[in-house]
Amino acid sequence: MSDSHGTYFIPEPSRWPLVGSLALFISFIGGGMMLNGSGFGTFILGLGIGAVIYMFCGWFADVIGESLAGNYNKQVDISFRWGMSWFIFSEVMFFAAFFGALFYIRVFSVPWLGGEGSGFTTNAFLWPDFKAVWPLLMTPDMTLLDDKGLPLASSFVPIKGIIPAFDIPAINTAILLASGATVTFAHWALQKDNRAGLCWWLAATVLLGFIFVYFQIAEYAHAYHDLDLTMNSGVYGSTFFMLTGFHGFHVTMGAMMLLVILIRAMKGHFSRQDHFAFEGVAWYWHFVDVVWLGLFVFVYWL
Amino acid sequence: MSYAAVHDDVHHDHKPTGIGRWLFSTNHKDIGTMYMVFALIMFFIGGAMAMVIRLELFQPGLQFVDPQFFNSMTTVHALVMIFGAVMPAGVGLANWMIPMMIGAPDMAFPRMNNMSFWILPFAFALLLSTFFMQGGAPAGGWTMYPPLVLQLGDGLPFLIFAVHFLGISSIMGAINIIATVFNMRAPGMTFMRLPLFVWTWIITAFLLIAAMPVLAGAVTMLLTDKYFGTAFFDAAGGGDPVLFQHVFWFFGHPEVYILVLPSFGIISQIIPTFARKPLFGYASMVYATASIAFLSFFVWAHHMFTAGMPLAGELFFMYATMAIAVPTGVKVFNWTATMWRGSMTFETPMLFSIGVLFMFTLGGFTGLMMGITPVDFQYHDTYFIVAHFHYVLVPGIVFGIIAGVYYWLPKWTGYMYDETLGKWHFWLSTISVNVLFFPMHFLGLAGMPRRIPDYNTQFTDWNQIISIGGLAFGLSQLILVWVVIKCVRGGEKATDQVWEGAHGLEFTLPSPPPFHSFTTPPKVTEAMAHS
Ligand code: HEM
Ligand SMILES: [Cu+2]
Numbered sequence: 001m002s003d004s005h006g007t008y009f010i011p012e013p014s015r016w017p018l019v020g021s022l023a024l025f026i027s028f029i030g031g032g033m034m035l036n037g038s039g040f041g042t043f044i045l046g047l048g049i050g051a052v053i054y055m056f057c058g059w060f061a062d063v064i065g066e067s068l069a070g071n072y073n074k075q076v077d078i079s080f081r082w083g084m085s086w087f088i089f090s091e092v093m094f095f096a097a098f099f100g101a102l103f104y105i106r107v108f109s110v111p112w113l114g115g116e117g118s119g120f121t122t123n124a125f126l127w128p129d130f131k132a133v134w135p136l137l138m139t140p141d142m143t144l145l146d147d148k149g150l151p152l153a154s155s156f157v158p159i160k161g162i163i164p165a166f167d168i169p170a171i172n173t174a175i176l177l178a179s180g181a182t183v184t185f186a187h188w189a190l191q192k193d194n195r196a197g198l199c200w201w202l203a204a205t206v207l208l209g210f211i212f213v214y215f216q217i218a219e220y221a222h223a224y225h226d227l228d229l230t231m232n233s234g235v236y237g238s239t240f241f242m243l244t245g246f247h248g249f250h251v252t253m254g255a256m257m258l259l260v261i262l263i264r265a266m267k268g269h270f271s272r273q274d275h276f277a278f279e280g281v282a283w284y285w286h287f288v289d290v291v292w293l294g295l296f297v298f299v300y301w302l
Numbered sequence: 303m304s305y306a307a308v309h310d311d312v313h314h315d316h317k318p319t320g321i322g323r324w325l326f327s328t329n330h331k332d333i334g335t336m337y338m339v340f341a342l343i344m345f346f347i348g349g350a351m352a353m354v355i356r357l358e359l360f361q362p363g364l365q366f367v368d369p370q371f372f373n374s375m376t377t378v379h380a381l382v383m384i385f386g387a388v389m390p391a392g393v394g395l396a397n398w399m400i401p402m403m404i405g406a407p408d409m410a411f412p413r414m415n416n417m418s419f420w421i422l423p424f425a426f427a428l429l430l431s432t433f434f435m436q437g438g439a440p441a442g443g444w445t446m447y448p449p450l451v452l453q454l455g456d457g458l459p460f461l462i463f464a465v466h467f468l469g470i471s472s473i474m475g476a477i478n479i480i481a482t483v484f485n486m487r488a489p490g491m492t493f494m495r496l497p498l499f500v501w502t503w504i505i506t507a508f509l510l511i512a513a514m515p516v517l518a519g520a521v522t523m524l525l526t527d528k529y530f531g532t533a534f535f536d537a538a539g540g541g542d543p544v545l546f547q548h549v550f551w552f553f554g555h556p557e558v559y560i561l562v563l564p565s566f567g568i569i570s571q572i573i574p575t576f577a578r579k580p581l582f583g584y585a586s587m588v589y590a591t592a593s594i595a596f597l598s599f600f601v602w603a604h605h606m607f608t609a610g611m612p613l614a615g616e617l618f619f620m621y622a623t624m625a626i627a628v629p630t631g632v633k634v635f636n637w638t639a640t641m642w643r644g645s646m647t648f649e650t651p652m653l654f655s656i657g658v659l660f661m662f663t664l665g666g667f668t669g670l671m672m673g674i675t676p677v678d679f680q681y682h683d684t685y686f687i688v689a690h691f692h693y694v695l696v697p698g699i700v701f702g703i704i705a706g707v708y709y710w711l712p713k714w715t716g717y718m719y720d721e722t723l724g725k726w727h728f729w730l731s732t733i734s735v736n737v738l739f740f741p742m743h744f745l746g747l748a749g750m751p752r753r754i755p756d757y758n759t760q761f762t763d764w765n766q767i768i769s770i771g772g773l774a775f776g777l778s779q780l781i782l783v784w785v786v787i788k789c790v791r792g793g794e795k796a797t798d799q800v801w802e803g804a805h806g807l808e809f810t811l812p813s814p815p816p817f818h819s820f821t822t823p824p825k826v827t828e829a830m831a832h833s
Contacts, residue, residue: 097519232531
């Protein structure tokens with residue numbers, strides 16, 4: 001590895017890093033203004049996101065151009081591999097924060113609010129009628145009654161029902177697992193220099209990805225309209241939507257990345273030896289897949 | 303399109319010119335310089351906030367600023383110093399030195415490197431703009447605990463987005479460092495021949511990649527709790543504000559090692575040079591650093607002993623905290639043993655390094671004291687903890703960075719700095735830093751709480767001494783600026799080796815080094831690596 005030194009490619013000065021920082025800056029300003037209630041903020045946010053997309057297109061166009069020009073040797077390829085692996089690891093840690101929150105809430109905070117362990121006084125003085133159960137349909141403040149025995153206003157909305165695991169989520173699990181297989185078939189085809197096979201399997205993967213996202217959206221619509229399961233229904237809704245939402249966002253990103261790879265594959269960018277972009281995206285796709293398994297087990301099923 | 307790293311010598315030292323050289327840079331040295339300059343500017347901005355704090359605390363009662371603004375000062379001072387001064391300075395040194403130390407032409411991802419830097423000014427523009435918003439700048443402490451932080455006005459989303467933004471920068475920087483060190487070492491530069499500064503930086507990079515996303519998650523939950531109706535930190539909805547503290551400190555304790563490990567690396571380069579002896583216990587240094595990093599993920603709740611935890615948790619985190627002192631002790635022992643019977647000289651970098659050794663250790667000891675759960679109930683949230691972390695952060699880390707600057711400045715500029723001024727800088731800083739922070743121990747033990755603009759009159763004397771020390775420390779840092787400017791503009795020519803006892807690839811390059819460090823990779827032998 002360290003003795004494969006030849007000519008490591010150092011790019012010429014590039015404007016994309018600065019464009020990217022500026023684009024994110026504009027997006028954050030817009031997002032902040034929007035959250036503070038300014039309609040103009042939404043416009044700025046849109047502008048910023050547009051600039052981010054412009055940066056991605058420009059930057060990746062440069063990288064693809066350099067790659068096709070043959071500037072990247074084996075050593076550069078290895079750098080990309082390290083880069084992608086640790087980027088994925090950082091994403092794992094991001095999800096870990098939310099999984100950690102889920103476990104803490106289920107194992108500690110909800111039982112403590114129910115009077116277990118060191119939570120006795122909280123329960124007795126604040127919410128004596130609160131029952132610690134999971135899924136948590138009624139938040140502590142929904143259990144308070146006024147002197148006429150009517151419920152007091154709660155800052156949250158009670159949940160009518162939850163999404164059963166062995167319904168759409170199980171189908172989605174099958175879809176994602178299948179897409180993990182199809183992307184592997186695509187890789188095998190690529191290794192045999194079979195471009196048609198590569199493209200068809202990739203197309204199947206992209207399609208499965210978007211079907212997953214479609215089902216997820218349908219599930220959210222059902223949750224909001226029929227079940228009153230929303231971001232605003234206490235910790236169950238919080239953990240449910242944040243975990244599945246960030247995952248869904250990653251699937252969408254991953255599917256778009258796969259789409260770009262598909263287009264590049266159709267243009268004949270990849271060869272048997274030289275196709276890191278494909279592999280990087282495939283790794284990302286498997287990561288998204290594994291996160292889903294965690295979600296299926298801990299958010300939907302158990 | 304060029305191969306900057308190709309062998310043709312005609313090509314290799316042409317620099318881009320004008321402002322574009324900096325805005326669009328893909329050069330590790332230029333980016334390193336920008337990082338260092340940015341860190342210095344932030345150091346003075348954060349320092350100015352500290353001066354406001356010390357001015358207000360010069361006397362009991364409220365005199366200059368209102369309590370809300372005072373709290374903004376403590377909060378933003380901390381954020382600026384940690385994320386704006388210390389971390390960028392560490393990354394700046396890594397940028398400058400790592401490619402030269404491992405025999406590489408540049409960093410693995412030069413463009414991404416530039417983005418990591420350029421995010422910083424924008425992120426701090428977001429953060430500092432909150433001073434001009436409805437509700438003012440963040441004032442709930444740098445730890446951003448809910449529910450207090452959620453009472454912030456319009457500034458809240460900007461605070462949170464600034465944290466996200468800085469996290470993106472740190473993660474990209476860390477990935478770059480890992481790819482560079484793993485993949486771009488010169489032939490013969492095996493892992494166990496890496497200079498310790500490079501080792502400490504790889505380990506720091508791993509800590510960054512593991513910790514920063516968790517912080518991003520924590521502040522994202524704050525954002526949704528405030529604006530999207532979630533209940534992560536709201537007991538009425540089934541959540542728990544203490545959950546935030548867990549997630550935050552899961553990031554927060556590794557973060558303190560992210561800050562300190564590069565400083566450890568720097569003094570591990572400097573002490574052998576001026577003791578003219580190889581570093582004592584190289585392998586044990588590597589393993590100790592790795593163990594510290596590993597253990598740092600299992601001690602976070604020592605920040606929460608008084609927040610409410612089951613007894614088993616209090617005990618576990620107490621013992622784990624004690625355990626981390628063992629590898630730290632190994633390092634302190636090794637530095638001391640390196641100096642033992644060395645033929646030492648005390649140039650400025652060495653003085654600052656010895657300062658780190660003594661005063662970091664002092665801060666580490668108070669850390670151990672607070673790690674003992676039952677006694678921490680007395681120390682927690684008093685000036686004692688303020689003394690603790692300022693000892694580890696200022697003479698422990700900032701001094702380390704300054705030591706590195708003095709050590710490598712001749713390499714960067716090609717000129718020797720003014721040694722007399724350097725010595726003045728060291729002695730004035732060391733005396734004033736102790737006048738500034740040592741009495742905080744007494745105040746804390748006597749019960750003075752932190753983050754309060756007013757205090758009981760019995761604390762007046764020490765507070766006045768502290769404020770005088772603070773002013774003296776702040777002014778002493780102007781000497782550093784003067785030394786650096788003087789050195790950039792000229793002086794005695796530095797040799798390639800710069801220091802008589804210096805070893806390592808960076809000292810085989812000319813001073814200043816060529817624009818692209820090693821166009822042809824050098825061959826590294828055992829003798830070169832550990833001597
Ligand atoms: C590596 C350098 C270190 C840095 C930069 C550092 C920094 C900090 C900071 C910033 C805090 C206060 C956080 C807050 O509440 O705002 C803190 C608290 C603490 N530190 Fe350190 N620390 C370091 C080393 C250590 C060591 C070596 C130990 C023990 C072995 C230690 C033990 C503690 C404990 C127990 C607390 C909590 C005290 C309390 O809340 O009462 N620290 N440290
Ligand atoms: Cu800690």
